[in-house]
Amino acid sequence: MVIGLGQLEATRMGTTLAAAFLASLVECVEALTVVLAVGSVRGWPGALAGAASALGVLAAIVAAVGPALTRIPLHLVQLVVGAMILLFGMRWLRKAILRSAGLIALHDEAAAFAKEAAELRGAGVARGWDRLAFAASFNITMLEGTEVVFIVIALGAGGRELMATASLGAVAALLTITALGVALHQPLARVPENTLKCVVGVLLSALGTFWVGEGAGFAWPGNDLAVPVLMAAYLVIAMCLAPICRRVARAVSSPTEEGKTDALV
Amino acid sequence: MRWYRSIAREVVGLFVDDGSFAIAILVWLALVVVVLPRVAADAHWAGLALFAGLALILIESVLRFARQHTK
Numbered sequence: 001m002v003i004g005l006g007q008l009e010a011t012r013m014g015t016t017l018a019a020a021f022l023a024s025l026v027e028c029v030e031a032l033t034v035v036l037a038v039g040s041v042r043g044w045p046g047a048l049a050g051a052a053s054a055l056g057v058l059a060a061i062v063a064a065v066g067p068a069l070t071r072i073p074l075h076l077v078q079l080v081v082g083a084m085i086l087l088f089g090m091r092w093l094r095k096a097i098l099r100s101a102g103l104i105a106l107h108d109e110a111a112a113f114a115k116e117a118a119e120l121r122g123a124g125v126a127r128g129w130d131r132l133a134f135a136a137s138f139n140i141t142m143l144e145g146t147e148v149v150f151i152v153i154a155l156g157a158g159g160r161e162l163m164a165t166a167s168l169g170a171v172a173a174l175l176t177i178t179a180l181g182v183a184l185h186q187p188l189a190r191v192p193e194n195t196l197k198c199v200v201g202v203l204l205s206a207l208g209t210f211w212v213g214e215g216a217g218f219a220w221p222g223n224d225l226a227v228p229v230l231m232a233a234y235l236v237i238a239m240c241l242a243p244i245c246r247r248v249a250r251a252v253s254s255p256t257e258e259g260k261t262d263a264l265v
Numbered sequence: 266m267r268w269y270r271s272i273a274r275e276v277v278g279l280f281v282d283d284g285s286f287a288i289a290i291l292v293w294l295a296l297v298v299v300v301l302p303r304v305a306a307d308a309h310w311a312g313l314a315l316f317a318g319l320a321l322i323l324i325e326s327v328l329r330f331a332r333q334h335t336k
Contacts, residue, residue, distance in 0.1 A: 083294055087280040087287055090323055094286065097327050103334055143275050150279055209316050216298040218311040230316060237320055245331040252332050 011224050013165050015231075016155045019203040020169030023151045026196050028177035031144040033109045033187040037116035038137045040185075046133025053134075054141035055174075058149050062167065069157045075215045081157045082211030088154070089204025096198035097238050101245035106194055109187040148173075155207070198238055206230035286326040293318045 031051075039047035069077060098104045116136075123132055152170045156163030180188060210227050213220055220226035281287045297315045 079298065083291065084280065086294070086319070087290055090290060090319065091280065091282045091286070094323060094327055094330075095282065098330055101331065103331055139271065143271060146275055147279055150276070205319070209312075209319060212294055212298065213312045213315050216311070216315075217302065218315070219309055220312045221309055226312065233316065233320070237323065241324060241327050245327055248328055248331040249334075 009224075011227060012158075012162070015203060015207060015227055016162050016165045017169045019200060019207065020152055020155050020166040021173050022196050022203070023200045024148045024170040024173035025177065025191075026193055026200065027144040027147045027151075028173050029109065029188050029191050029193065030107075030112075031140050032177050032181045033113050034116050034140040035137050036181060036185070036187055037113050038120060038133050041117050041120040042130050042133035042136075046130035047137040050134040050137025050139075051141045054138045054145055057142065058145040061149055062152055065153055066156060066163050066167075067160075069153060070160055070163060072157075074158065075217070077157045078211040078215030080215075081154050082208050082213075082215055084150075084208075085154050085204050086208030086212060088150070089201050089206075089208050091201075092197045093201030093205055093234065093238055096194050096201050097241045097245065099194045100198070100242040101249065103245060103249060109191070109193075113187040158211075202231055202234045202238060205234045283326060283330070286322065289322045289326070290319065293322060 035047050035051050038050070069081075095104065099106055120132070120136065148170050152163070152166045155169075156166035177188070206227055209230050210220065210224075222229070294315075297311065297318065301311050301314060
C-alpha cells in the first residue's frame with residue numbers, strides 16, 4: 001500500500017515536472033530568439049537588463065498568486081484550473097496536429113531572429129542608455145514569461161509540493177535555454193518545437209481531463225494512474241489525426257494544389 | 266503602456282485560438298460536470314464520458330480545419 005501511494009505521488013509529481021519543464025522550454029526558446037536579436041544589434045546591457053527586470057516581475061507574480069491559490073478549496077481549484085489547463089493543452093495539441101499535417105506553417109526561429117534584428121537595426125542608434133533595447137527585451141520576456149507563469153500556477157495549484165515542482169520545472173527550462181543561448185549565441189532553430197508542443201499538449205490535456213473529473217467528484221479507475229492512460233489515449237489520437245488530416249486535405253484540394261500540400265509535409 | 270495590452274491579448278490567446286473549439290470544450294465540461302452526475306448512477310463512466318467528448322471535439326475541430334484550409 002505504501003509503495004502504491006508512493007507511485008501515485010511520483011506519477012503526479014513527474015507529470016507536473018515534465019509538463020512545466022517542456023512547456024516552459026518552448027516559451028523560453030521564443031523569448032531567447034528576440035533577446036539575442038536585441039543583444040547582438042543594440043548591445044547587451046539593455047537586452048539583459050530588460051530580460052532580468054521582466055523575470056523579477058514574473059517571479060513576484062508567482063510568489064504572490066501561487067500560495068493564495070493553494071488556500072482555495074481543492075475541488076474548486078481542480079474544476080477551474082483543470083478547465084483552463086484543458087483549454088490551453090488542447091489548443092496546443094490541435095495546433096501541433098495541424099502543423100504536423102502541414103496545414104499550418106512551422107515556427108521558424110531563424111526567420112524570427114532575422115526579422116527582429118532587421119527591425120532593431122532600422123530604429124537608429126541610441127545615445128547612452130538604450131531604452132529600445134530594454135523595452136524590446138522586457139516586452140518579449142514578459143509576454144512569453146506570462147505563459148510560463150500561467151503554466152506554473154495552473155500545474156501547481158493543487159498544493160505546495162506541486163507548486164514547488166512546477167516552479168522547479170520552469171526554472172530548469174529557463175536555466176537550460178539560458179545556458180544554450182550563452183554557449184551558442186544564436187537562436188535555437190533546431191529545437192523540435194512542434195514535437196515539444198505536441199508532448200506538452202498531450203500532458204496538459206490528460207492532466208486537465210483528470211483534474212476536471214476529480215473536481216466534479218468522478219471516481220477515476222486506478223486513481224492517479226488514470227493520468228498516464230489518458231496521456232496514452234491523447235497521444236494515439238494525435239498520432240492518428242495528423243496523417244488523416246493530410247489525406248482529408250488532399251481529398252478536398254484540386255489536383256494542382258495537391259503538390260503544395262505534399263511539399264509542406 | 267502598449268505591453269500590457271499585448272500581454273492581455275497573449276493571455277486570452279493562451280486559451281482561445283479557434284473560438285468554436287474553445288466554446289465546445291467549455292459547453293461539454295459544463296454538461297458533464299452539471300448534468301452527468303444527476304443522470305448517471307456509476308461515477309466510473311463519467312470520467313470516460315468526459316474524455317470521449319473532449320476527444321470527439323478535438324477530432325471534429327482538426328478535421329474541419331483540414332477541410333476548410335487546404336493549401
